[in-house]
């Protein structure tokens with residue numbers, strides 16, 4: 155994760171900038187610089203006013219809002235989901251899951267379920283083998 159001049163997290167691959175020269179939200183123009191066939195680097199300029207940024211570090215990338223959508227609590231929750239047992243909370247691993255030759259059934263909600271359904275009332279099976287098709 156990179157941080158721009160205002161301490162906001164940015165994606166350096168982005169093209170949206172907040173140009174300090176013209177003071178507007180603009181787009182970044184990247185132009186490769188060649189010497190013969192050899193690529194020397196890139197120049198970076200503002201699509202609005204043409205201001206050239208000295209280096210990639212000077213580019214005022216616009217803060218990517220998606221980084222602000224999640225607060226810390228939500229991020230912690232997301233982290234927990236990923237750490238959950240690989241098999242997750244699928245009905246087929248729930249103690250309420252009953253399977254017979256005709257249907258897959260949730261004993262708790264008294265309804266048909268699919269092995270890959272996900273349920274908030276998931277209770278991990280004591281017996282790991284139960285319900286495995």
Ligand SMILES: [Zn+2]
Nearest residue numbers: 173176200203
């Ligand atoms: Zn500009």
